[in-house]
Amino acid sequence: MTDPLLLETAERALSDTCTHEAIQGAERDGWAPGVWAALAEVGLPWLAVPEAAGGMGGTIADGLAVLRLAGAHAAPVPLAETGLLAGWLLAGAGLRVAGGPATVVPGRPEDTVSISDGVLWGTAHRVPWARSASLIVVLAQDAGAWTVAAVSTAACRVEAAANLAGEPRDTVVFERAEPAQMAPAPAGVDGDALRGRGALTRIALMAGALERLSRLTIEYTHQRVQFGRPVARFQAVQQHLVTGAQEAALVVTAAQVAARAAEQGPAGFEIAAGKLLANRAAATATRAAHQAHGAMGMTQEYPLHHLSRRLWAWRSEYGDEHHWSTRLGAAVAAAGADLLYPAIAGGSAVLEV
C-alpha cells in the first residue's frame, strides 16, 4: 500500500501547478517549469529509485500510484521518464541519478543508435522532453551486450517533434557522443524489458487520465442543460457515462494489479494485458467522452483535450494493440488450452509472457 501522505503530497503539487494555463503553456513552449519545480521540490521525480543510487526510495507501486495522479492532471513533465525509466536503468547498472529532468530513448524500430569504442552513434526517435532534459539515458548494444549510457543533452543534437498531445517527442542525433556515465545493463534488462517497463508507466498514466476523463464527462453532462434538463438525464447520454466509467474502472484495476505483479517479478502477462486494455479504453472512452461533450469538447479552452489527446498519444507508446495482442496471444496459445484459464486467473504467476 502506498502511503496516503505521499499521494496527498503528490496530489497537492499537481493540482496546484497543473492549471489549464500551465498545460496550454507547456504545449506552446515545450516545457512546464512550474510543474517540474513543484514536483522536484518534494522529490517525486526520483520516487521508486533506490536511495543508494541517489533516488528517493519507495516501491514501483509507489511510483506508479503517483503516475496515475500525474495522468489525471495531464502533468506535462517527464515524471515517468526521470524515475521509473531512467532511474531504473541507471540504478540497475550501478550508476547514479542526477538532479535535473532525465529522459530515456524508448527504442523505436527506426532507431539506429549503437555504442562502439565508448561513444554513441545514430539517431533516436520519439524521445520524451529530450530538449529539456539534462540527461538522456540510452539502452543500446555495445558489441552484443546491453549497455546503459547516460549522455548529457549538450553532447547530442536535438530536433524538436511532438506527440498528438503536443508533448515533446524529440529526435536525438548522437554523433560520437561521449556518455557521462556508462555501464553494462544488469541481467534481464534489454530492449524488451524496457518496452515492458515503459508500458507499465503508460498503463498508470492512462488509468489516471481515464478516471479524470470519466469524471469530467459526468460533471459536464450534469451541468449542461438541453431540452430543459441536464443532458445526463437522457438515457442515450447515460450510456456514454457508463462506457467511460467502465473503461476507467477496468484500466485502474488493471494498473493496480500490474503494479503489484511488478513488485514480484517481470509481470509480463499483466503488462501485456494491461496495456492492451488501456489502449482499447483510450479509443472507446474518448469516443464516448467527446460525444457526450459535443462541440465544447473540441475546443482548446475546455480541458477534455488535455486528456483525450494524451490517451491517443500514449496508446501508441511502448506497444500498440497489435504488439501486445500478438505477444500475449502467442504466449497463451503456446501454453495450450489447459492453461488458458489458469493464466487468466493467475497471470504471470502461471504464464511467462
Next chain:
Amino acid sequence: MTSVRFEATELTPAELALQAEVREFLAAELPPGSFAPGLGMGAGRDPAFSRRLAERGWVGMALPGRYGGHDRTAVERFVLVEELLRWGAPVAHHWVADRQSGPVINRFGTEEQRRRFLPPICRGELSFSIGMSEPDAGSDLAAVRTQANRVEGGWLVNGTKVWTSGAHHNDWFIVLVRTSQEEDRHRGLSQVLIDLRSKGLTVSPIPFLDGTEHFNEVELRDVFVPDELVLGEVGMGWAQNTSELAYERGGPDRWLSTYLVVQHFLRERSGELDARAVALIGEAAARWWGLRQLSLSVARLVDRGEAPAAESALVKEMGTRFEQDVLAAVQQVTDLEPSPQAHSLFERLLARAVLTAPSFTIRGGTNEVLRSVAARGLNA
C-alpha cells in the same frame, strides 16, 4: 467523487488453496471427455453432481453453518463458481438456489423459513426458479400484476409468470406479487415462496429458439400461500427483489458464458492459428483477466458488507457484451458452418453459443436497464 468503487484485490493463500482443491475435484469428478460441458450457467442439470458438490460443502457455502451452510465468503464462492463455470460443469440443479434464493431467504426469511429451506439447499437437494418476469413486466418489474389477495391464514395468488427457467424441474420459486394497490407502484409488492407443485399451478413449456426446453410459463390460479411462506415484510417486495437482483449480477456467470468456445477453439485449432487468431486469443485473455479482476473486487465489497449495485451492473453490462463480442471474433477467424451435430466439441459449443448468445445481454436485467442502474451511481 464518483460513487462507484473498484479496488484491485488478490486471492489470499487460503483462497488459492480452495481454488486448487476445486480444480482437483473437477479433474477427478468430471474428467474431460466424460461429460458434455455446458456454456457457463446455461450448463446441464445433474442433481447427483449437485449433491456431490454439496458433500464437499460447496453448495450454499456462504450461508451460515447453523442452517447447513459453511460460513464462507463471497470471494470463496467466487473462486468456486469461476472454476465450475469455466469447466462447463452441470450446475443447473442448484444454481439459482445457491446464487440467490438461499441468500435472499437467509437475509429476509423468518427463522422457521431458514430452518426449513436452507439445509436442503445446502445439501444440493432443493432447487429454485425465479418468479419475477410476467407477460407485461420484464425490464419494468414494478408492472407485475400477479395478485395476492388476503384470505384467512394466508394469500390467494393469481397471475402468470413467464421465462421461468427450470420450473418443470425445480421445487420452489420466489414470486414477486402485488399484495395491495398503491399510488406508487413500487409499493404494495411482496415476495412469497411457492411450491412449484402447488394445487392451481400449471407449468407449460415455452420452447427456446434452439428447440431446448428450459423456459416455462407458470400460471397461478387461486394458489394458496400460507402466511408462513411470505418472505420478508409484506409490502417490501420491491426493495427485497432489488437486493436479490444484486446477487444475480457481477459474478463470473456474467463473463464466462462463451469461455469454453475459446478454450476448445484453442485446443482443436492450435496447430493452424494464423496471425488474426493469435491476436484474438491475446485480446480475449486480456479482457477476461481484466473483467475477472473487476468482478473479484465486487465480491470483496460484498464481504465488507457493502451493496455494490452500481458496480455489479457495470460489470454485468460489460461482461455480457464481451461474451458476445468474443464469440463474433472467433467466428471471424474460423471458416466453418456451425452445427449442433458436429463431431468436433468446439463446433458444437460454437453452434450452441451462437444460438443462445442474444440471451446473455437480456437475462438478469437487459443491458439497457443495467446502464440506467449503473448511471445512478455516477453522480456529479
